Amino acid sequence: MKRERIIFCDFDGTITVNDNIVAIMKHFKPEGWDRLVDQVISKTISIREGVGRMFALLPTSRKQEVIDYAIQNVTIRDGFAELLDYCRTRHITFLVTSGGIDFFVYPVLSAFPIPASHIYCNGSDFSGSHIQILWPHACDEHCGNDCGMCKTAIIRGYPKEQYERILIGDSVTDFEGAKLADTVFARSHLIGLCQNLGLHYYPFDNFHDVLRRLEENES
Numbered sequence: 624m625k626r627e628r629i630i631f632c633d634f635d636g637t638i639t640v641n642d643n644i645v646a647i648m649k650h651f652k653p654e655g656w657d658r659l660v661d662q663v664i665s666k667t668i669s670i671r672e673g674v675g676r677m678f679a680l681l682p683t684s685r686k687q688e689v690i691d692y693a694i695q696n697v698t699i700r701d702g703f704a705e706l707l708d709y710c711r712t713r714h715i716t717f718l719v720t721s722g723g724i725d726f727f728v729y730p731v732l733s734a735f736p737i738p739a740s741h742i743y744c745n746g747s748d749f750s751g752s753h754i755q756i757l758w759p760h761a762c763d764e765h766c767g768n769d770c771g772m773c774k775t776a777i778i779r780g781y782p783k784e785q786y787e788r789i790l791i792g793d794s795v796t797d798f799e800g801a802k803l804a805d806t807v808f809a810r811s812h813l814i815g816l817c818q819n820l821g822l823h824y825y826p827f828d829n830f831h832d833v834l835r836r837l838e839e840n841e842s
């Protein structure tokens with residue numbers, strides 16, 4: 624029996640051209656943010672710890688500025704709406720699996736026909752003195768990576784016997800999920816990871832590339 628196709632698509636640096644967390648930090652420049660980014664990239668600290676500590680540097684008195692900046696800064700990668708159309712007509716489930724934060728992920732995606740239940744990201748709490756990130760989709764017992772938003776836990780919810788699992792991503796938050804996927808569409812850092820691990824991947828610049836390849840692989 625043919626397996627059902629499902630797509631797990633990253634947000635920052637994939638659906639959007641920029642990495643929004645890095646853009647927020649570069650703009651507001653809270654003391655010490657750049658060291659935290661380096662530590663996440665070099666895997667000295669986990670993604671959850673790094674992202675949590677970065678946002679904890681930002682006072683909630685700047686809430687509206689931070690939210691406005693994040694949303695206005697976004698550019699959507701070409702072909703995204705077309706890919707969503709294609710998925711709808713072919714009954715391919717399209718999930719957004721994002722290591723980003725709710726206050727920019729949901730507003731940006733509200734321009735597109737994606738049900739909220741198909742969007743996974745981290746949460747936020749502005750009730751204290753500094754921004755606190757919440758982790759409603761933390762790692763389960765099968766993942767010891769301290770992801771924050773655990774893509775592997777979500778992917779494992781769709782067993783490979785039943786689903787053809789397709790991951791689209793660009794960077795460090797996609798590394799663990801890429802190891803589980805049947806097909807990886809990769810750009811940027813994720814290409815290097817796939818090469819190092821010998822994972823089968825297709826490089827892409829925009830979603831038209833992804834769409835073309837999905838059509839070719841239909842049959």
Ligand SMILES: [Mg+2]
Nearest residue numbers: 633635636794
């Ligand atoms: Mg990304």
Ligand SMILES: [Zn+2]
Nearest residue numbers: 762766770773
């Ligand atoms: Zn995890």
